[in-house]
Amino acid sequence: MRNAAAAALVFVGGFIIMVLGIIGARFLAKDFGSSFHVWVSQIGVVLIALALGYYLGGALADRWQRLSLLVVLLGPAGVILFAIPNCAAWLINLIILRHPADKPIPIFWQKFDPVLGSALIFLLPCVILAMLSPYMIRLATHSLAQIGRSSGFIIAASTVGSIAGVFVAGFVLIDHMKLSNIFRAMGGLTVLLGFMCVAVHSWFQPGKP
Numbered sequence: 001m002r003n004a005a006a007a008a009l010v011f012v013g014g015f016i017i018m019v020l021g022i023i024g025a026r027f028l029a030k031d032f033g034s035s036f037h038v039w040v041s042q043i044g045v046v047l048i049a050l051a052l053g054y055y056l057g058g059a060l061a062d063r064w065q066r067l068s069l070l071v072v073l074l075g076p077a078g079v080i081l082f083a084i085p086n087c088a089a090w091l092i093n094l095i096i097l098r099h100p101a102d103k104p105i106p107i108f109w110q111k112f113d114p115v116l117g118s119a120l121i122f123l124l125p126c127v128i129l130a131m132l133s134p135y136m137i138r139l140a141t142h143s144l145a146q147i148g149r150s151s152g153f154i155i156a157a158s159t160v161g162s163i164a165g166v167f168v169a170g171f172v173l174i175d176h177m178k179l180s181n182i183f184r185a186m187g188g189l190t191v192l193l194g195f196m197c198v199a200v201h202s203w204f205q206p207g208k209p
Helices: 002-032 036-064 068-096 107-130 132-140 144-176 179-199
Strands: none
Touching: 002 036, 002 068, 002 107, 002 132, 002 144, 002 179, 036 107, 036 132, 068 107, 068 132, 068 179, 107 132, 132 144, 144 179
16 A cells, blocks of 8 residues: 555656646747757756756655655645746746847857756756655665565656656647646646645654554
8 A cells, every 4th residue: 555655646746747848848939939949958957857856855765754854845846836827937038138139149048048947947846746756665665675666666657657747738738728727737736746645644654564
């Protein structure tokens, strides 16, 4: 049951991350254009977030081993996602308006500005969501004899969630919802994920069989 709960949590986390990856590129396109560089930037920032989240999640799990820490982090991450439609414009303007209007934008910044925009908006919440997988592996595994199977099961669940996020975002959400509403839905789902952690918190107490 503990492994099933961990798999459910990381499935939802992986789902949200990839929804953000897909709709984030569409969101950035209105300011930076729908070029290849925008998609490269969004994919790159999501991968950076995954790397940082995996590392930080593992380090924090070794130190605290309390699921309650994720609750504290997921709540603010959900609020950030919910606020993107209202607050992202001024962050993007900080990037765009720093270029003189009467001069062409250098090629380097044409490529790198979408990276900055993506990082400012999406990096932090994606890092927090990525922390789920290593954290849950640490809390769900209490025996070295089980670590291979448990980690494989949890990573697979997160990947399946990411696959679902790609197809649901690309084939369903973008066709039927405004981007602003998708962000708000993902913010609400992230907060709900925090409440899910609260609900199963007692199952992952250190020393519990």
